[in-house]
Amino acid sequence: MNFKYVIIGGSAGGIGAVEAIRGIDRNGSIAVISDESTPQYSKPMISKYLSGAELEEIVSRPLTFWNEHMVNILAGKKRLKLMPCPER
Numbered sequence: 583m584n585f586k587y588v589i590i591g592g593s594a595g596g597i598g599a600v601e602a603i604r605g606i607d608r609n610g611s612i613a614v615i616s617d618e619s620t621p622q623y624s625k626p627m628i629s630k631y632l633s634g635a636e637l638e639e640i641v642s643r644p645l646t647f648w649n650e651h652m653v654n655i656l657a658g659k660k661r662l663k664l665m666p667c668p669e670r
Contacts, residue, residue, distance in 0.1 A: 585613040585654065588664065592616035592655065593625065597642055600651050613654045615662060622647065 587603055589596045592614045603612060620637065627640035638645065648655050656662065 583613070583654070584611070584667065586610035587612045589614045590616075592618065592622050592657070594642060597622060597647070600647075600653055604651050609652075611654070612652065613656055614648070615656045615659050617658065617660045619658045 586607075587599075587610055589599045589612065593616075596614050596616070600612060600614065603610065620641075622642050623631070623637065623640050624642050627635075631637065631640045647653075
């Protein structure tokens with residue numbers, strides 16, 4: 583797979599990066615790599631989830647965020663081999 587943008591981590595920083603990229607490039611391909619199986623939940627809210635809250639109650643953005651921003655999520659990945667793109 584080839585992507586124009588690759589973001590490591592899908593929490594607050596990754597979400598901010600996606601939003602910033604989409605602010606200047608509406609169509610460039612984006613991949614977000616995260617070792618979390620659900621890359622966007624709020625870490626400070628994990629205690630609420632453990633107390634019985636639904637996942638939708640602790641996410642930083644709606645679960646539709648990634649599709650709406652045309653992002654490929656590579657969740658649950660601890661290691662990937664990244665290759666530089668050939669010069670164009």
